[in-house]
Amino acid sequence: MAEVLDIYQNLLEHFGKLEWWHMERGFTPxxxxxxxxxxxxxxxxxxxxxxxxxxxxxxxxxxxxxxxxxxxxxxxxxxxxxxxxxxxxxxxxxxxxxxxxxxxxxxxxxxxxxxxxxxxxxxxxxxxxxxxxxxLNMPVFVIDAYTKRVFKRLGILPKGYSRKIAGKTMNDYYAWKRFFESNLPNDTNLYKEFHALIVELAKQHCRKKPVCAGCPLEKGCRKMI
Incomplete structure (x- = not known):
């Protein structure tokens, strides 16, 4: 749990609170x-x-x-x-x-x-x-392509994860989901913020063609590209 939480803290210190998804367009609710x-x-x-x-x-x-x-x-x-x-x-x-x-x-x-x-x-x-x-503010962690890209490059993978089946079965999504939910506190706000921070990292640094300079996770990254 400590390793994943450390990554969250590093991203939070670097980007600050993003407070994603401002709902300001007058939808009801x-x-x-x-x-x-x-x-x-x-x-x-x-x-x-x-x-x-x-x-x-x-x-x-x-x-x-x-x-x-x-x-x-x-x-x-x-x-x-x-x-x-x-x-x-x-x-x-x-x-x-x-x-x-x-x-x-x-x-x-x-x-x-x-x-x-x-x-x-x-x-x-x-x-x-x-x-x-x-x-709905339920504590479920969202897995997307950005999340998998970042953590694969960091070399931090779900236990028993196989690259041969990665992305090919529904089990891939649930392996990542279980990994994050078992390594983080059951905290809705933390889940929201962490997911937003991962997306921000992927857009600024961990792109398909990575820009490692200035990345807050570069020091511990295994660069498994």
Missing amino acids: AEFEVCVGAILTQNTSWSNVEEALELMKSRKLTSPLSIATAKTKDMEEAARPSGFYKQKAERLKMFSDFVMGFGGFRGFSKGVTREQLLGLKGIGPETADSILLYA
Whole structure:
């Protein structure tokens, strides 16, 4: 546990608190924006997601009810900047309809399970965990490509991890998830901040072509690229 926590502390000292995901676009409730963003961000950059979110705001597509009842064409136009817009519009409408099945977002936030989210079309483990952590404040650690890239290069891997199956099976995601959740305190805010810090590190330093100069983890990095 100490090694992973030390990495968290090093990143926190270097970047400071990032307090990710400012919900300022008037979605109702504000946490619903996180859910929408988690679906829109699949296979695209965050700047494209922000453009789509702004379009949704301008068209008053900011609540589960408004999206569930929107015309498909209107949703597609709003989702267009994020790419795969037909697919994402369909998934957003299905997700919003699912939320309304709980009587609205409050009921959804109290009653939904991870398994139910995973049963929805287009919602995989990363998207489900992003919703649970950032929108519903549940202590689940989100695993993404950045996280795996950083820790593989550091040479810190889940016990028994096999590079031969890495990324090829669902077990890959859960091996990493178990690794972080077993090596960190069960702390929602820590999970949020750590994930954000890892993403920031990956964008600034641990890129596909790494920029090691100035990286706060360079000293202990094994550079397993």
